[in-house]
Amino acid sequence: MDTLALKPTLDISKIRKQFPILNQKVNGKNLVYLDNAATNQKPQRVIDALTAYYEKDNANIHRGIHTLAERATKAYEATRHSMQGFIGAKHVEEIIFTRGVTESINLVASSYGRAFLKAGDEVIISGMEHHSNIVPWQMICEEKGAILKVIPVSEAGELDLDAYRKLVTTKTKIVAVNHASNSLGTINPIKEIIDIAHKHEAVVLIDGAQASAHLTVNVQELDCDFYCISSHKMYGPTGTGILYGKKELLEKMPPYMGGGEMIKEVTFAKTTYNDIPYKFEAGTPNIADVIALNEAISFINELGKENIAAHEAELLAYTVEKLPTLQPVKLIGTAKHKVGVQSFIIDGIHHFDIGQMLDARGIAVRTGHHCTQPLMDQFGIEGTVRASYSVYNTKGEVDQLVEGLERIIKFLK
Amino acid sequence: MTSNQIQDEIINEFSLLDGDMEMTVFYIMELGQKLPPMKEEDKTEDNIVKGCQSKVWMTANLHHDTLHFDADSNTAITKGLVSLLVRIFNGQTPEDIMNTDLYFMHKIGMERFIGTQRSNGFASMIKQMKLYALAYKTKKELSS
Numbered sequence: 001m002d003t004l005a006l007k008p009t010l011d012i013s014k015i016r017k018q019f020p021i022l023n024q025k026v027n028g029k030n031l032v033y034l035d036n037a038a039t040n041q042k043p044q045r046v047i048d049a050l051t052a053y054y055e056k057d058n059a060n061i062h063r064g065i066h067t068l069a070e071r072a073t074k075a076y077e078a079t080r081h082s083m084q085g086f087i088g089a090k091h092v093e094e095i096i097f098t099r100g101v102t103e104s105i106n107l108v109a110s111s112y113g114r115a116f117l118k119a120g121d122e123v124i125i126s127g128m129e130h131h132s133n134i135v136p137w138q139m140i141c142e143e144k145g146a147i148l149k150v151i152p153v154s155e156a157g158e159l160d161l162d163a164y165r166k167l168v169t170t171k172t173k174i175v176a177v178n179h180a181s182n183s184l185g186t187i188n189p190i191k192e193i194i195d196i197a198h199k200h201e202a203v204v205l206i207d208g209a210q211a212s213a214h215l216t217v218n219v220q221e222l223d224c225d226f227y228c229i230s231s232h233k234m235y236g237p238t239g240t241g242i243l244y245g246k247k248e249l250l251e252k253m254p255p256y257m258g259g260g261e262m263i264k265e266v267t268f269a270k271t272t273y274n275d276i277p278y279k280f281e282a283g284t285p286n287i288a289d290v291i292a293l294n295e296a297i298s299f300i301n302e303l304g305k306e307n308i309a310a311h312e313a314e315l316l317a318y319t320v321e322k323l324p325t326l327q328p329v330k331l332i333g334t335a336k337h338k339v340g341v342q343s344f345i346i347d348g349i350h351h352f353d354i355g356q357m358l359d360a361r362g363i364a365v366r367t368g369h370h371c372t373q374p375l376m377d378q379f380g381i382e383g384t385v386r387a388s389y390s391v392y393n394t395k396g397e398v399d400q401l402v403e404g405l406e407r408i409i410k411f412l413k
Numbered sequence: 414m415t416s417n418q419i420q421d422e423i424i425n426e427f428s429l430l431d432g433d434m435e436m437t438v439f440y441i442m443e444l445g446q447k448l449p450p451m452k453e454e455d456k457t458e459d460n461i462v463k464g465c466q467s468k469v470w471m472t473a474n475l476h477h478d479t480l481h482f483d484a485d486s487n488t489a490i491t492k493g494l495v496s497l498l499v500r501i502f503n504g505q506t507p508e509d510i511m512n513t514d515l516y517f518m519h520k521i522g523m524e525r526f527i528g529t530q531r532s533n534g535f536a537s538m539i540k541q542m543k544l545y546a547l548a549y550k551t552k553k554e555l556s557s
Contacts, residue, residue: 027434350488352467353442360434360526411439412489 010307016392018043018299029362032397037182037210037341037388038366039232043299046236049292061287062261062278076287079294080277086297087227088218089244096243096250096277097290101209102132104228104243105176107280108205109136111253113174119145121173124164124202126188127153127378128181131371133207137176151177153378157184157333165196172202179211183370183386184333185316185341187215194224203249209233213390214312214339216305219244235390236296237289243280250276257282308391312340315389315398322402326409332384340389343370346405349412351385357408358385363401416509419501420517427521437526438490445492448499451485464537466530467491471538473545479504480546484538494527495538502542507553510546515539 016022019041024031033041053075059068061076084092098104117123123137127150141148149172151164159177168175175197180187194204203225208217213234219227226245232238245253255262255273259282264272273279300308319342323329332343346354355367368383369376376383387401414422430436455472462469467488474481482499486492497517502510518524524532 350467352491353489356490356526357435357438360438412442 010303010311010391012311012392012394015303016394018045019392020044020047022392026362026364027360032361032363032400034387034389034393034397034401035364035366036390036393037233037370037386039238040213040235040390041392042235042237042296045295045299046292049295050237050288053288053291057291058288060284072287072291075291075294076285079290079297082294082297083229083242086217086301087212087229087244088220090220091247093276094244094247094250096245096280097285098241098243098280099239099286100232100241101207101228101230104226104241105133105205105207106136107243107256108226108245108253109140111256111280112203112249113137113140113144113146115252115254117141117144117146117173120171121146122149122169122171123147124149124151124167124172124175124197126151126159126177128157128159128184128186128372128375129176129178130182130207130209131373132209133176133178133205134374137174146173147171150374153375156335157181157186158335159186159188159193161189161192161196164193168196168200168202170200172197172200174205175202176205176207178207178209179215179217180339180341181333181372182210182341182388183343183372183375183384184335185210185338185343185388186333186335187211187337187339190224191222194222198223210339210341213300214305214309225249231289231293231296234296235299236293240286240289240293245276247276250280253280255279255282259283261285303391309339311391312389312393315393315395316340316342318395318398319387319401322398323405326402326405328409328413329405332379332381340393341386342388343384343386345381345384346409349408351383353412354385354405354408358401358404361400361404361407363397363404365401416501416505416513420515423497423500423517424520432522434526441493441526442489443493444496445486445489445494448484448492448496451483455483456485462534462538462541464540465491465534467534469495469534469538471495471541471545473542473549475507475549478506480507480510480549482542482545490527491531491534494531494535498538498542502546507546507550511543511550 021041057071059072061073080095081092083095123141123146125137137148149167152160177188179190190206197204205226206224208227209230212229229242231240262274262279262282264274328347330345351367355365358365366386451470456470460470460472462471467486469486469491471484481503484495484499
């Protein structure tokens with residue numbers, strides 16, 4: 001398992017104090033929150049930003065000329081600029097606010113797909129994709145008569161790049177893969193994937209849901225065509241996220257949703273559309289949560305992503321060291337390069353039982369197929385137990401996870 | 414014993430756990446371990462209780478005037494939960510099963526430790542058992 005050379009330097013107990021939700025008991029035990037791949041917790045500054053917005057600045061944005069509207073608009077657009085810097089985008093108008101990664105992917109599948117896919121064209125995804133990066137492509141392929149192809153996944157949970165090279169043809173128009181897998185934790189070689197796709201003039205969408213809080217993302221260096229980010233997986237509020245798209249692509253794409261904000265002029269004879277990013281931001285957006293997201297971006301920037309990553313890598317390495325000492329535990333997802341996510345199964349004990357028992361001890365993990373049913377099918381399992389980490393988790397919490405598992409194994413075996 | 418007497422027994426047993434979640438979960442799993450396993454050939458698609466997150470198989474057979482249930486599950490906790498229902502309804506007449514008001518779940522605070530998904534699954538198991546009872550009652554009436 002690859003760990004970063006950088007030694008963790010963060011004061012975790014100080015960081016934990018910024019997360020009020022961690023200070024509670026579940027079933028009489030201190031909460032041990034290890035379900036961060038599902039959603040991670042919010043620092044006080046993000047919660048305060050939400051409250052402050054509704055207490056002081058709430059107004060509809062972009063068109064009002066009064067003071068509150070000005071303040072709200074400025075704060076909203078400030079997040080857009082922060083996000084531009086966060087992912088190294090060339091133009092601020094390449095940052096589109098959506099409801100999250102699922103909507104971002106649907107937007108591209110629908111808008112780019114409808115305009116540019118033809119019958120017989122090919123879309124490539126991987127065998128470890130989340131349903132959100134499978135189903136939209138299935139839908140548009142069915143509609144357009146395009147063919148969906150799948151990059152195979154190895155036993156260790158890595159993409160077979162040689163197989164991918166063979167899959168890409170002149171008919172490939174879109175490649176869509178995740179930067180990091182939510183079930184396996186695998187960090188995919190997206191730069192290579194992008195370069196190979198571009199040789200065949202295909203565009204690449206990267207699902208960055210599990211990456212943006214843990215890995216450095218520079219969309220210009222990657223040269224990806226689209227990159228999707230989930231706010232609530234990077235210490236931000238739920239209900240928002242972004243789609244990054246290259247300017248020249250977004251300008252060519254037809255609108256996804258129609259309505260207010262995304263128009264220039266409306267008549268019953270004809271309607272003209274607004275410029276990007278507003279062309280893709282129909283209706284009143286999730287103003288409060290976008291504004292609060294800015295605090296999450298600052299939180300990450302102040303700690304330093306490489307420091308966060310180093311700490312999570314240490315937790316993952318500790319988990320991988322400890323879990324296999326419990327005899328019947330089998331790790332699922334053993335790629336060389338991973339984010340802090342570890343799935344496992346215990347032979348003879350169903351994952352629901354494990355999850356329920358851990359919950360009885362205040363430990364929150366995720367159980368089941370993690371919205372990656374095809375991947376589970378490939379491994380011949382119904383589901384796994386998944387522990388996933390954020391910056392506020394500790395080795396002590398991993399110890400508690402292991403202890404909980406020891407008890408259930410002892411009881412049921 | 415009547416269904417209600419068995420329910421009261423169960424409430425009493427759970428009260429000894431004193432609301433300790435971990436002990437409750439282990440106890441339910443233990444109950445499930447005591448449930449005789451179902452024959453593999455009975456674990457068919459037709460015998461699966463619809464509406465459960467886990468797989469729950471159930472069959473019912475009439476012995477003289479009373480119903481006997483066999484049940485199994487692929488998860489230890491669900492097996493424990495279904496074992497409670499089997500304990501309450503085994504050896505009861507179809508009429509008794511249909512007319513039994515199940516109150517033990519609320520008295521033992523089941524909603525605290527099985528969550529919404531499992532609660533829906535549990536309701537499905539109860540519904541299945543009552544449907545079996547109705548089917549056997551109807552069959553009996555038609556043949557008499």
